[in-house]
Structure formats: C-alpha cells, structure tokens
Amino acid sequence: MVMTSYGDLSDDMMVEILSRLPVKSLMRFRCVCKSCNDLVKDPNFIYKHLQKDDNIRLTVSCTYKNPYDTDPFNALISYSSVLPDKTLSDLHYQDFEPVMDGLHIGPFDGIFLLLRNDTNVILWNVSMNEYRVVPECTAHFPCNTMANSSNFGLGLDPVTNDFKLVLILTLIDEERQEIDYSPVAVYNFTTNSWRDLGGFQKSYDYRFDSSHDAYLNGLFYWVVRRPDCYKEILTFSMGEEVFRVIEGPNIPQFLNYYESAMRPWMLGIYEECLSLLYSEDISHSFEVWMMKGGSWSKYLTFGPFVETYRARGFWRRGEFLLESSDKRLVLYDSIYQEMRDLGIKGLWFSVKILKESLITVRKEDA
Template structure:
C-alpha cells in the first residue's frame, strides 16, 4: 500500500501533467484557486514542462509598421495556418510604437526590446515588462558605434543572459579600434559585467532578421569587407558567443557563395543555416545552406523563381519561405511545393519587418521566489511608455560594471 507521502507525490505529478496541457490563459486563471496551485504553477518544473509540451506550438509573431496609425505594432497569428485576422496577446492589441524599435533577442517567450537609449524585457503572454539598466562606457564624442546583440539561456546556470557588442570607430581619424567593449547582462541578478575583447579578426557583422541562438550560443554572420575587386568569392564566417563560458568563437561559413549574393543567418530544422540570393535579378532564386555539423555546410535546396523580392526572412513549419516584397515591403509566404503565394497583409518600411516563432511562456522576470529583478510592471501602458517617454533607468560608466 502506498504511503500518504507517495499519494501526495502522485497527486502532484498528475496535477502538473493535467495543467501543463492547458492553454496558458487557462493556467493563469488557475493560479487563483489556492496557494498550493499558485506555488505549483510558479515552480520551475511546471514552467519548463508547460513550455515544452507538445500542444504549445510556436506561432508567428510579426513586428510591422501600421501605415494607418503611422506607428509600429506587434501582431500574433492565432494558429499555424496563418489564417484569420492576427491578434496580440490578451489586452495588448493596441500596442503602437511610434519610434523604430528593434527586437534584438527572443528566448522562451521573452522578447528583448531596444530603442537607442533604453532596453526592456517583455513577456506578452504574462504581460510582464521590465526595464534593463543600460551600461554606457565613457568614450570620446567623436567615437561612433553600431551595436550587435544576442539573448539566450545559459544551459549550465539556467540564467537568461544578454550580450552587447560595441566596436568603436573614430570617424575623425577614419580608424576602427580592434578592441570591442562587451557587456553581459544577467537576469537573475539584474547586473552587468563589462570587459574588452580583441575582435580585430572579425570583419563586418550582420544583424540577423530573427533569433539565432542555438544550444547556448548566439550566432552572427560576418563578411570580409576588405576583399579586393579580383576576388571571385566572399569569405563569410559565423562568430558566436558562448553563454556558459562567455567567450567568442568562429565557425567557417559556406565557401562557394559569390560576392554579389546577400546572406541572412537563420535557424532551420534546429540547425544554423543561411539563405542567400542575388538581390538585383528580375527573378530571384533563394539558396538554403545548412550547417549539418560545425563547419560543414550543405546547400539543401533552391527556391524560385520569385519576383518582387527584397529579402528572404526565414522559413515556416512546412518549408514555406517568408519574403519581404521589394515594391511595398509586404510580408509574403511562398510555398515551394504548390507555388502558392499568400500575402499576410503586413508591411514594414526600411527593411524592418521582424519575424519570430513565438511560444507562450510562464517564464517570469521575478524568479521562482518572486524576488523582484529590476523594474517589473504588468501594464500595457508601460510597454507603450517604453517607446514614448524619456528613459528612467540609465546607469553610466563603471557604476554598473562588476568584475
């Protein structure tokens, strides 16, 4: 006969199994049933189980530009068919962003937002929103930089980390410095670590149009901008930041891509992959290169011919390709098997459409014991305020650096 403790354990496992199969909206309501259920739903065990459950399929989240309101907005498609009018979680269906924000990272339902002088984390499913204090190194006014970001989960500590790369250029001397300032943010402690790294071996770093974090590493595509006119091929490489040991590494890219082809790094079938095409041809053929194992690339397929294509954005679940049109920056889905073209009726401007395969998540910024981490709120108005008012949490210089 099972003991009372055994029975309690079986009851808890059964409760977790049943609740983890429910939509997130229903789970949030059950938090009010009792203190026991509240604690259970807040546990890491349940959060991870609900995130990974088979029924919690990824849906398409699009950052686009609303020409009727002259503002940016987020749209979430209701199911995998991409049919019907897209919605945004719960009451956040009027989040309009008047500036040009960028989603510089996505992981486990958390979006990282950046708007030049402020950063924030946002979980649309739970409506949690938190500002991130921004470290600003003291550099001369004549220095300019274009940042690169990465966001993901450290598998060794289960801590969410953000890496910020800043390489500086002195435009008065026309000189780029070899050292880069690296800032690493830790969600668990709401703190940064700043250090310098010699990245002289890295040439031009491309921003990805979607999250490229895989197996605890964030990846960027680089290209050699110092090539001569006599070169037939452009050397593309992948650099990565390992969230566990916090070091950079390099992986050779595909070697047989002509200079005039444009490339974009994506995740395809759980592998680092790259789309590339000739941007000025009247008919576009998009090649997909997949890294089967580290440094070994295979051209898996070629899709086309396509017309009126500005860039390839990524793939949907059955091999369909998302593209942005050249004529009016519309989001279009192309099925290479049926040749069907579906206009998703969302537009961008200045090549700023962003797509994410979004899964609902209970991941909280407050931690399992609900100790506050940063400035946490759960108001739609604060999401809007993030892009409309002056930043309130900016820490300068070495005040925030931790050795």
C-alpha cells in the same frame, strides 16, 4: 523537470502536453500546486515550450506611404504588430506601436529590448506583459573613444540555468573612426547586474546584421559582414562566455556591397538545427542549409519562380516568408508548392518570429 503524476498520464506525457499550451493557460495552471508552479518556472521546461511550433506568432514591422498625405516630409507611416493566429489564416493584427514607440530590438525568445540608448534597455515579455528596467551598463572604454552602436543577444546559460543578455559595443574615436576593439558586457537575470567581460580584438571591422540572428543550445549566432563584404557567423557561448567565428555553408560569396546585400543570410532554427535561408540566384530560387555535427549540408531547394522574391525568414515546417518584387509579404509552402498573399504591403519590412515565452523579466523581489 519533475511534477506530480496526474491520473493515468506519466510525467513525461504531462510535460509534453503542457509544453504546447499558451502562456496564459500555463500561468493559470501555475496556481494548481507547488510542483506545477515549479515546472512552469523551470528553465528546461521554458525552453521546451519555446521550441514548440504551437507557441510561435509572426511580428511585422512595416513602413508604407500614406496615400492621404501630400507632404513629402510626412508621407511615411511605420508600425509594428503581431499576428496572433499561428496559422496566419486570420490576418487581424495587434498593434505594438504604442508600446514600442522608438528604437527596439528583437524579439529574442519572446522578449523585446526597448532601447533608451546603446547601454540602457528595458526588457519586455510580450506574452506575460512583464517589464524590467535593466541597470545601465557602465562598460570601460579605451581613452578618447565613445559608443557608436550596440548589438545584443539573449539566451540561457545551460551551466547555471540563468538567462543572460550579452552586449557588444562598437566604438569610434575622436575623429569618428571605428576602432578594432569592442567592449563586451553580460547581464545576468538572477543578479540583475552587468559584468564587464573586457572585450575582443576584432580581426576585421565587422558589420552586424542584427535582423539575422539566432540562439540554440547555449550559443547565440550573428551574421557579420567584413569590409570586403565577406560574410561569417560570430558565436557567443552563454556558458563559457567566449566568442568564436565559424564559416558559413559552401555558397558563393559576393565581394561587392550590392550583390552581397541582394543575397542576405537569414539565420533561424529549422527542425531544431541552426539553419540558413539563402537566395541562390538573386531572388528567384532559394536554398535551406542546416548545420549538423559541426558541418553544413544543403537540406532543401525551392523555386525557381518567375517573379522575384526576397527571403524574409523561416516560418513553420516547410513554410517560408518572402517579399515579392511589388513589396507584398507572402507565405510559401514548399511541401505543397503554394504561395499565399498575407495582405501586407509596404516599402520596407522586418519580419520576425515571436515565441510565446515563459521567461520572466519581473524581478522576484518586485
């Protein structure tokens, strides 16, 4: 990352300052000079900007019962929204539902995938309000099979500095039985095209937990569950374009569906490390595990609480999002040991971090 020095500030100091600014400010800054424009488009600066706590927002998808509707078949309301205040002091939110009507996945580094079907998506960068219709993927299926579900990951290839979208399909045969082969394709942002990677032979019939995924330093991570409910972590290298399976931390594995579901593995990036938030004793206390040097170590324990909570995700340093037993979304500060009600209540929650992102999805020739 190179730019022209400004006054008494060094290049490194200017880059550090700029990496903390909102996307809208940086888009205006891009017009100052060519070096400023080049900096804002540099993939290394883009990921430096993504890693800053200054640029994260909270998105919530929630389903709740309509208290004014007596029709049992029309009594549920769902919405998707973002809380623009990074401190979560101001709890007014921006409604995403008009844009995100229908099935959506993400956000991955500030980008939502709006799904038309399993192989056809629209990329939407929320902060830049940019869209791209991705060409439909034409993956090759074995005879007499069809796509049953899809899983995605998005990240930077550190070798080529190109952003990639990886697609993994789950197939079923004519008798609607899942088969042990998954076609895989990769979409390159610069070429605006898919490449068929063939696929991988699954040792187990994995179930992806798509709400618990993460990207860090060229690797995308998914939590997957085998038929015996044993959990593992599937990785994909954006540079090598290969899959690997890694073990999780040394925590109990529960080989029945109920106990496994009650102790979800919440992946996230915490203090610039791949981390896992885990419920130690059915939602009364929690552990944070970090991967450093290729091995897991326990970093933090908080609780026990009198009330039952379920982990919903990482927030800023020392803060975690939990769901109470009466379906309230709360923020727990492990440093000050304080619990704060965020004023959101519903039957089901999906909570994700939205990073203000400079990743452009608009094609250069558009």
